[in-house]
Amino acid sequence: MGRTLQNTMVNLALENACDEAMYQIGLDMEELEDMEEDAGLGNGGLGRLAACFLDSMASLGMAAYGYGIRYEFGIFNQKIASGWQVEEADDWLRYGNPWEKARPEYMRPVHFYGKTEHHPDGVKWVDTQVVLALPYDTPVPGYRNNYVNTMRLWSAKAPCEFNLKDFNIGGYIQAVLDRNLAENISRVLYPNDNFFEGKELRLKQEYFVVSATLQDIIRRFKVSKFGSREIARTDFSKLPDKVAIQLNDTHPSMAIPELMRVLVDIEKLSWDNAWDICVRTCAYTNHTVLPEALERWPVDLFAHLLPRHLEIIYEINRRHLEVIAAKFPGDHDRLRRMSLIEEGGQKRINMAHLCIVGSHAVNGVAQIHSDILKATVFKDFYEMEPHKFQNKTNGITPRRWLVMCNPGLAEVIAERIGEDFIRDLSQLKVLRKYVNDEAFIRDVAKVKQLICQSEINILPYKVHATTQQLFSNCQPLKVFVPVPSISKEPNKHWTPRTVMIGGKAAPGYHTAKMIIRLITAIGDVVNNDPVIGDRLKVIFLENYRVTLAEKVIPAADLSEQISTAGTEASGTGNMKFMLNGALTIGTMDGANVEMAEEAGEDNLFIFGMRVDDVEALDKKGYHAAEYYNHLPELKQAIDQIAGGFFSPKQPDLFKEIVNMLMHHDRFKVFADYEDYIKCQEKVNDLYKNPREWTKKVIYNIAGCGKFSSDRTIAQYAREIWGVEPTLEKLPNPDDNRGNNTAHQRFS
Known part of the structure; x- marks a missing residue:
């Protein structure tokens, strides 16, 4: 995200007024701006692209959230010593963050480990370990239009404090260790988004942000209005009309099995209805053709960390392979190539395949890239469902x-x-x-x-x-x-x-x-x-x-x-x-x-x-x-x-x-x-x-x-999300004539 102060002043048309105010009291605005730490919450081009997209969505009057993890330590600070790179911790929160507001009222539990129990009335995921996801909200103002969106970042918290009894019997040591293990999920940003590292902590991070985010989305959906009438709390058929989830590469790919788990296990929808809702809600952006960057998670790790999701992925794959077999009878090699499960050597789940199967739209980020995806990396999927594939050339704000x-x-x-x-x-x-x-x-x-x-x-x-x-x-x-x-x-x-x-x-x-x-x-x-x-x-x-x-x-x-x-x-x-x-x-x-x-x-x-x-x-x-x-x-x-x-x-x-x-x-x-x-x-x-x-x-x-990322986002909105961007400017919040309208829109 970089720094926020100057960007906010530009978007709110306050830069000249703030410069003058600082000058009048004998201070220098540039010195103040230089005191702000870069919010190093991404590790390269993907993170910066997401930041530009947040700016454009607000500037185009689109109600949108950017979800991520509130890493305590961001991308490392690099020093060069005797010609060598030396990494130092990016302790960007050491003095706090004036732009964020903690929202403990929206804290959500995220489950790991455990086992599944199959009952006549459905599947239960039991004996889990719980980590709490505490949201912190940062405002994202549009350019001089009085729209403000939200970047919501999740921080991992242990579910309970250790008590005095634990302290007296010496069990406090284990309590502290358990707490650290839980909170490690949001401790440090993995400093590489171009190479896949199949580590348990990384999978925990990916599921943590997905689970907390989906709970938040469904909470807001249940209290939202559709037209002039309230949606019935169980009428999830309207979810794709109210919600669009764009998967930024395969890192949030767990949104697909997690949404299926919520709809089938918790909300008690049939598999077919849940799958239809899932596909119409989710869309997938691919950012690389390089094999080392495409995530392939070991099945054994999934079975240990997310046993219910492994079952769901197997069921998605079984149905997916049935469709392929019906469309291409006898083509066993195609079945192998398109399977979500890679069988050679250690069994792995191909997360890019999961994203394609579970989304209604798939796009590359430049025309040549999108063409290469269709011709090589995802050729089989393009041949089967060409209507899914699009191009959305990247942009900058x-x-x-x-x-x-x-x-x-x-x-x-x-x-x-x-x-x-x-x-x-x-x-x-x-x-x-x-x-x-x-x-x-x-x-x-x-x-x-x-x-x-x-x-x-x-x-x-x-x-x-x-x-x-x-x-x-x-x-x-x-x-x-x-x-x-x-x-x-x-x-x-x-x-x-x-x-x-x-x-x-x-x-x-x-x-x-x-x-x-x-x-x-x-x-x-x-x-x-x-x-x-x-x-x-x-x-x-x-x-x-x-x-x-x-x-x-x-x-x-x-x-x-x-x-x-x-x-x-x-x-x-x-x-x-x-x-x-x-x-x-x-x-x-x-x-x-x-x-x-x-x-x-x-x-x-x-x-x-x-x-x-x-x-x-x-x-x-x-x-x-x-x-x-x-x-x-x-x-x-x-x-x-x-x-x-x-x-x-x-x-x-x-x-x-x-x-x-x-x-x-x-x-x-x-x-x-x-x-x-x-x-x-x-x-x-x-x-x-x-x-x-x-x-x-x-x-x-x-x-x-x-x-311009405005053009990119307008294309996403019209061609994938079913939303029309607007250059409308809302009334100023302090304008009595439009105060109620503005307040309602911001709420």
Whole structure:
């Protein structure tokens, strides 16, 4: 979520008034803003996307809750010590959180372990261990429309206090241990959403948030109104008309068996009725095609932790396989491929399959990603139910990622086209008529220059360019570091660059940590080389997070989006850079494809293989040595890394990275290298012509309209949830004429 204060002031149109009030009492608003901790409740792109979606739902007047876990310790704080990543606890709640309000009246019990008992009147889940879910609410205001939604985060609490008797007999030790085990569920955020770790605590976290959330949803449903009449407490046929549950990847996939358990075991609906309600209520968004990120939980762990849910999943699977067998008689291999239960070796539950079967809509997050899902990962499911599959290209909120972090650029745009673009980003296309306007070109270039000067205090070198490195997918070293070339041709005119790389490696992810160490080692050599001088600097951005991104992204000139084609689902960092006037050098992958369509491919620097090329290379066979032996500059760079040029005191330090690149690189880094270097030469040439560079910047900004999360959410609303967004502004709460209406809407 990042910080809340400035974002709230922007959305409530209070920023100028608050600045003036602080000034009048001799205080500085920026100093106050810097005191706020980032709410590090997500561990990467998925969490930031959810935050943008919450902003857009409120700004589009949609009644929505964002549910999650209130982690006591968020994503870790990263320190770089002697070039290595060191993790420190992100104790973001140590001084409390002024934005949240505890709601103990809505506390809910969540059950684990135990056993099931089958009776004539139904199934009972008994002998369970109970953990209480205590909700904390944070307001999410819409942009200047008087709508406020809620982010509800659950904190795990032990069900009872230990008493004095326990203390006197010494049993208090066990009581404390039991309490800690219960409350560990919301203690620490797992710092990796790109690799699946089949650990019991992680499954506990996933079920904890799902169970508490569904109880909360059903509680509100039972007291809600439908039209002018109250719904009968047992009329769950209306649930899909009142409730839409969007599963953000497979992490909340337990919502499907949990909703079935509630409807069948507790509310006593028939299986068929319950299943119809479940499917019409739930929808699933997939965010990755990488197999290591798709959750597959061991059946044994389920049997131990959630025995009733395992029974329900088996029943879902039995009925699912019957449908497949009827539609594709005799195709036993298809049955195996589409089963929710993977039988090979240790039995596992494929949670992505569960999500598809239990949802009425399935979507990818960029057109190329959605097409790949239908053609490969979920091909069998698409063939059976093509009507389920959709695309919803991701977006970013222009409030935080332009108005708030780059007010100078927002003002320059507003001077030409007015302020309505903040709520309707498609209006940016009007800027195309200013692409040859000398005054506008000058104003845009000046904003970038002023940002670079204002942010110089956060970095040791002026920002010329920034890169994003895909640590999560472990695609190393596609970074422009022409060290051998500069050394060989010291008198050549080299366009000065500062290459900046930021990212956190999960504590247990050794390869990603080694990549960070390699980057810092290269920086140590390059930044102190007298021949290279000020023509090249390499900086690793320590503790990259939302607040740092808000400073770096507006100052960047070049955005590197360099995933191997077919591996990045969408990306949203690419959109943030584009909106803030950075040109993109990237592959035709994820949302880059649509960015090129919107801005014009000539206005991006596109290089490398396309998806078809990658598939052809897979069939032919990728051999890194062919590229290594064919490209002298690449060979020299790799030999320097392998030979200890960047680690003279530990010559073998990076040999395992080189070994991976040479023998085990499924991302085929070397295959794109030559084209990447040629494309970077085009970047150099264009950067020497500031006017032409800025014209391409304007084309990119003008093409950003599609990449608003408002557009994304409006499509979810109309095409999946059955809700119509609105730009209506509610009456001000202090307006007597509209006070009652506003109060009712907020309630």
